[in-house]
Amino acid sequence: MKDARDLRSGKGPRDENFPVASILIEARFRPPIMALYSFARAADDVADHPSASASEKLHRLAEMRGALIGDHDREPAAAALRQVLADRGLPVVHGLDLLEAFRRDVIQSRYANWEALMEYCRYSAAPVGRMVLDIHGESPGAWPASDALCAALQVINHLQDCGEDYCDLDRVYLPEEDLSAAEQDVTALGAPRASAGLRLVIAGLARRTQELLHRSRPLADQVRSRRLQLEIAVIQRLAEDLARRLIVRDPLSERVHHSKLELFGLTASAVVRVLRPGRPPRNLIAGAAE
Template sequence: MIRVSGVCSGKSHPGKLHREENFPVASRLIHPRNRGPILAFYRFVRAADDIADDPNLARDKKLRLLDSLERGLTGSRPASPEAEPLRISLAERGLSPRHALDLIEAFRIDVCKTRYRDWSELMGYCTLSAMPVGRFVLDVHGEARDTWPASDALCAALQIIDHLQDCAKDYRTLDRVYLPVNALSAFGVGVEALGAPRASPELRACLTDLGHRTALLVQDSANLTTLVADARLSLEVAAIRRLALTLLDRLKRRDPLSESVHLGKAGFALTAAAGVAQGLFARAVAGNPARLLRDGR
């Protein structure tokens, strides 16, 4: 049995994983029958993330550990405590491991790649690092695949928001820069600007421009709330969209090199609640009112 629990990027703490993100992970809005598989997926992904982001592990060691996680999930090696719950959940639901395997490939990219040439290359990374998360959640709920494009846009936006608010930390601790190099160059700055105590006006302008592009992705997901059949999941989506737009607004006003962009506990709860209210209204207008308290769909 291979264990990776000792690997730590400093992000997680056992038992609190789903409470530490910018966006809800299997919140109480999700029906209990679907929370287990989603949390199993999340813990598997977090284990892989901790491997890729551990500053004390050599590249080859990281890749070997990621390979072991993958083999544990597919059953080609003895089970691991990180992979086994997800493997069992997939088997019980008759779901493919494809989405989890795509994420493992994204973490391999993280280990080996530290710069992105342009927006297109960054979006290519998001097809592996972000979009599979939404697709997995949709599959768990039995949603139609015509929900995927809107979900892909939202998940890519969430990933890029993380990149924007953590740009200094990623550069300082891992020499990893997700901000497209040509975007930085367009504003007359290089990646070394991310190591400064405060963002220069030029870097702030670049971050604002990337925030605008990210907001367009959130806009492309606007119909996801009403496309999703499951009412509980629909409201979770609405909460996530509201949180994403709020964080993008904070990124316009705050310097991620010297200030926290994350929402506090109260701000997170109030913003999510406002998103839920918007979601209820949208579904009512669309003739698809939420019935979550009655039957979960």
């Protein structure tokens, strides 16, 4: 292998459940956010590659770490993010935290309880929101609400993909404690339809995710950038709807993801909610096409 590109999955921003540097974000902030996304996507593809060995994955992630901290330029996505952060005087710590999460994905496939899952989200999810806030020059005071939102998004992804994660990667993010309490084991995730017990586990975790989303609700009002407020509001709205769906739908046999029409409706309702209290700045919409 030459670099992490040899293990790429082919997935891109359009394959994600939530917006990535959408048109709501100011044009000047989209390139650095996309550099972050490209870095995270490259590392995720390494950790999830179906045929690469664990040692191969760990080596590639270590190479990405080296490129991120400036030891070499052998990993293009990591070197590009390093340059973006250096240009803005921002630290690489959030990127290093993300690499730790992907390293854990290689060596850890089970989580004992909700607390262990939240500890994982501290590395796999929170750094993304923190870096987006840093790129916008927002205050670290918004980190707690951002951490809650990012953890919620991570758990929603885990719940939606719980069957695929188990069958394709033998990776289970549903806490063992919850499965045991419902008298379930991980093999239930390989069935074509969730059992009653597994549905209870998924619904229970979705409700705990709603608690995270309750804590993240103030986030949009905590940032100064009106355009970032809109992006956050849309993501919050989509996450709230998906959490509700996971309480009543079976991700093993039913569609949970939003259709394009549903995405449009939820996005529009979130934007209207942000703009309703007052008149938006004159350049808010005009600048969206920059």
